[in-house]
Amino acid sequence: xDGQVRCLRSKALLVFWLICVSVVSIEMVEVxxxxxxxxxxxxxxxxxxxxxxxxxxxxLASIVGSEQAARDALLYVYTHAATGFSAKLTKDQxxxxxxxxxxxxxxxxxxxxxxxxxxxxxxx
Numbered sequence: 001x002d003g004q005v006r007c008l009r010s011k012a013l014l015v016f017w018l019i020c021v022s023v024v025s026i027e028m029v030e031v032x033x034x035x036x037x038x039x040x041x042x043x044x045x046x047x048x049x050x051x052x053x054x055x056x057x058x059x060l061a062s063i064v065g066s067e068q069a070a071r072d073a074l075l076y077v078y079t080h081a082a083t084g085f086s087a088k089l090t091k092d093q094x095x096x097x098x099x100x101x102x103x104x105x106x107x108x109x110x111x112x113x114x115x116x117x118x119x120x121x122x123x124x
Contacts, residue, residue, distance in 0.1 A: 040075060040109035041094045044084040046102045053077045056085040059100055063093050 048055035056077055061070035075086040086109060089097065098106040 038088045038090050038093075040086055041089045041097070042078075042084060042086050042107050042109050043097055043103060044082055044105040044107070046104060047083050048102065052079050052083065052085075059097075059102070060085070060087055062100065063089070063097050 043056075043059075045056070045059070053074075057067065057070045057074060060074060061067045064070050064073050070087075073087045073089065075088065077085045084104075089106075094106045094108075097103060
């Protein structure tokens with residue numbers, strides 16, 4: 001029962017986080033168009049068994065070809081509001097990652113800039 005509550009709590013926090021992020025969106029980083037150009041992707045996963053970083057590196061290595069390539073590509077491991085990681089991937093690798101067991105979603109990373117309140121930005 002404790003695992004179910006923790007899973008529901010994680011999903012609720014993820015939904016809340018996604019709603020908050022979408023509200024403040026102003027500027028997006030371009031997503032790579034070709035399969036060979038890499039960009040940063042956020043990979044949302046189910047809660048892994050064991051140590052999250054090791055689990056994510058194993059999943060990433062299956063896509064990028066080796067443990068060393070996975071360590072080079074891994075940028076950050078998320079463990080609080082959401083479970084997953086960010087990594088440098090090509091568009092083709094991101095598509096393949098989305099098919100892996102335990103992967104919920106693969107999204108291009110976006111940069112958000114909050115409005116400063118200044119009237120010179122043209123927003124108001």
